[in-house]
Structures are given as structure tokens and as C-alpha cells.
Amino acid sequence: MPYTVVELDGGIRVAANDVGPPTGFPIVVHHGLIASIRDAALFAGLVDAGRRVLLLARPGYGDSAPVVLPDVAGWGALAEAALDALHVGAFDLLGISSGAPYAYALAARCPARTRSVFIFSGTPALYDARVAALWPYPLDTEAGLAELQVLARSLFFAGLSPAQAQEPAIVDASAHDCFGIALDLRIRLRAWGFDLRDIGARVFMQHALDDSSVPFATAQITASMLRHCRFDARETGDHFSGELLDAFLRRT
Template sequence: MPRIVVAPDGRRLAVEERGKPDGTPVFYLHGTPGSRLGPSPRAQVLYRLGVRLITFDRPGYGLSDRMPNRTVASIAADVAAIADALEVDGFSVVGRSGGAPHALACAALLPERTRRAAALVSLAPHSAEGLDWFAGMAESNVFEYLVARAGPHLAATRLASLASQIRADPESKVLSIGQEGGRADRRIVSDHGLRRMMVRNFTEALRHSADGWVDDVLAFSSDWGFDPAVIRVPTLVWHGENDVFAPVGHARWLGRRIPNATVCIQRGLAHLDALSVLPRVLPWLTRELVEPAR
């Protein structure tokens, strides 16, 4: 059962912990749509790495209350509230896909608590100067963001319909991602274990409504509420070169914008490969927290 943390404004946030209870704390921010039950390394892997993995439903997803008109920046206060409730001072944060901009928000807005940050297959801000935001993006995502820019009501109507379809047959949604994403994403979806985790993730994310999905898409299509250029903590930007859901140009832009960011772009990989790369990213995220001062 999840732990319920109450935010300062009274909203409920559903939180899960996995791995080593006294391990190095790492917040893992889920994709869009997604939930605290999203794909993550197995418990024994986390325990071996000495990681205490903290996940939670973003507002409007799963068991977390909605936060109307939230921005990408809004998530930092929720992460701080959860860390306080769990008696965690310093931590690292990693976000995958739709969770990646939110991880960058923590790096920018909680620099005294965020030790390291990783953004896996992240979007760039919609107003990113010099970036053709839609170049290389899958048709379904282009349409989704164009609808969001046309207005909240249209976005809510479209995503509510899609959410109903996913609730009726979540595995079809997973398979469609593989088909649209190309060979690399189909390879990930063909893994029965990962596919089961993705089905569970979507089912939990949309169990009540599409509110979290709508609010994510609106947040990505609006001002983020912070500039990635203010980030000073060690930051990793990882991307698969063949990604069509968050095209690789977004990662390159973030790499230029974030001072001293480490950028890793891998050929032949795509959006869903972020699921398999996470166990290799976790040791980097925990390094500063576990190494003795010199």
C-alpha cells in the first residue's frame, strides 16, 4: 500500500518506496501518462546498488489529488514535502520522459537538497530558442501538443477519450507505442516483463481520470516556471538518438543550456531504452552522496 503524504496546501500525494530502506535516497519521477508503479529496477537490483528509490503519483494521477493550473516548477514543492515526511534531507532525482522536466525543476529550485539530477529522454521547454520543437516528433505527440496549445478544454476532451480507451485495453496502448516508436522501442515492448510493468503503470495512472495527463501536457506547453540555465548541480542528460516521442534535438538543446551538463546520446536507441538504462544511471546519481569527502 502507498504512503499518503499531505502537501502544505492539503493535497494528498501517494508515495511508494523500493530498494534498501536505509540506502541512498533517489526520487524517480514517472513518465506521461504514468504513476508511482511505473517500470523500475527490481528490488534486488536496487538493494545491491544501495538505493532507496522513492516514487509518487504526480498530482492528478493514480491516488494523488489534482493540482489545477500546475506548472513544471510546481513539482519541486511536492518533492520537498515528501522528503520532509520521509525525513530525507539530501537526495538525487531522476526523471524519465514526462518526468524528466520535473527532475530538472528539482535541480533548479531545490539546489540545497538536490545533489545530482538525471533527465532521461526529456523534452525541452516549448519556447526553447533556436529549437524546432516538433522536428522529428511522432505524429500522435505533435497532435497532442497542438491540441493543448489550442486550449485546456480541447486537451481535456481528447485525453479523456484516450484514457477511456487505455483503461479498456492498456496492453494495446503499450503495443502502439512500440509500433510508432520504431525498431528500438518494439524491442523493449517485446520484453514480457517490461510490458507487464507498463500495463500496470498506465492502469494505475488513469484509474480515475485523465486529469494528470491533461495537466502534464498543458504544463509542457506553457512556461515551465524556471530556466534550465540556472541549474548548478551535476546533471546528466541522456537520450536515445532514434527517439520520436521526445526528439534528440531537445536533449542537445538542454545540454547547451544547462551549465556543465553531462550529455549522453546513444546511437541505435530510442525512447523506451530509458527503462533499461536506469540501473546504469543510478550509481552515478548516488556517487556524491555515498563517497567520503576529500
């Protein structure tokens, strides 16, 4: 069952891509800001290692319904229901870039089912004043979804070539008039609805010293808020590459 759309109560749809051996221990992937769960080739190393890789699309991305979440914790409840429908028991979690808060949310929601959490170049705890003070971008907690949808279109999708516009990451991230991006930009700044200190699972976090998208110091502060975090400072590599992600997963 590689790609499916899970139908939940209330007509809510969550798109899922389920790759790798069905008997492998699952790792639930939380994608970045401009991303598609159809880009499963990025996780070929995990599949080759015998892992079942489950990629879930957040609200408004691709075929997932544009559901307004009250906070980041709202994703934990939605993802839990989707995993129940997919008959997934225990799992590991992977949060990439903007997917990090949502991986934490699921770990907080399902402590008995979460074995380990892997965070690669993750969005930090922006609700924390120390982190917010170091954040290099505007933080407008009053911005509405419609305003943020306009911002997302101008920031990420203006001037794309026809070929670029057909890339899965562009198609899925811009779906529903950029709803998924706008929702993330809105709720990442506010109280997440759970306390990072309550996460009991092991967290393995890697962040580059030269990350030009997410300042290294903000990752350090976020790591200090977790009870069981192994923080790995990578010397170079900036924010993301498939090769560096694969190396991180192989090492941990």
C-alpha cells in the first residue's frame, strides 16, 4: 500500500505514503515546509535497511484536507488517528526542518508507542522567548491564515518555471492555495499545546553550525528543553541535503 488517503471522522483526509517492507519497524516521517510525501526516494536508505517508512502529509499538503489545527498538538491527535487506521503500533519518528514540531507533538501524544525521535535541522521552539529573540525572520503571532497564504505564494512560488511548478514538492506544498504552509507559519510561533519536557522518548538531533535557515543557537536551546536528547553539531552542510540526512540516519 504505497500511497493512500486515510478517511477519518468528520470527512478529514490524511494522505500517507507507506513504503518499505510491511514487517519492518515503522518510522513515521514528518516532512519539511516545501516537500511532498511522494518523494519517498529520499528514504531509500531506510527501506534498504528493512524499515517500514510512513510519510504523512500535514493538513493542506497534497491530498490532505485543509483542516485548521488549533495548535501543533492538534497534529498529534490527527496523526494518531491516521496511524490507528493504518494499523501501526509502536514507531520511531523523524522530523525534518519544519516537520520537527509535529514529530514532537506525536511523541507527546503517544508516549507508549514512541521509541525514538530523530530531528534533522529542525524548526526550534519558537514560542520560547529565548528562541524567538534569536530568530532572524519576522514573528507575527496575529497574522491570519489568508494573509499567510498570500505571503507563502510570494515567498516560495513566484517566478517558477513550468518544469519547477510540476515538481511534487511544489505541487503538494502549494495545494489548497498554500494552506499547509500558512497553517505551519501560524501555529509554529504560538504555544504548541504540550511541553517538550514531557517527552520521555530518546531524541537524536543533528544541526549544522552553518545552517543559514535555522540558527544553530536556536537548536541548542530547543535541545536543552528535552529530557533525553543527544545533540550532534555538524560542522558544515547548511540546512539540508539528502546525503546528509541519510548519513545522520545511518549513524543513529
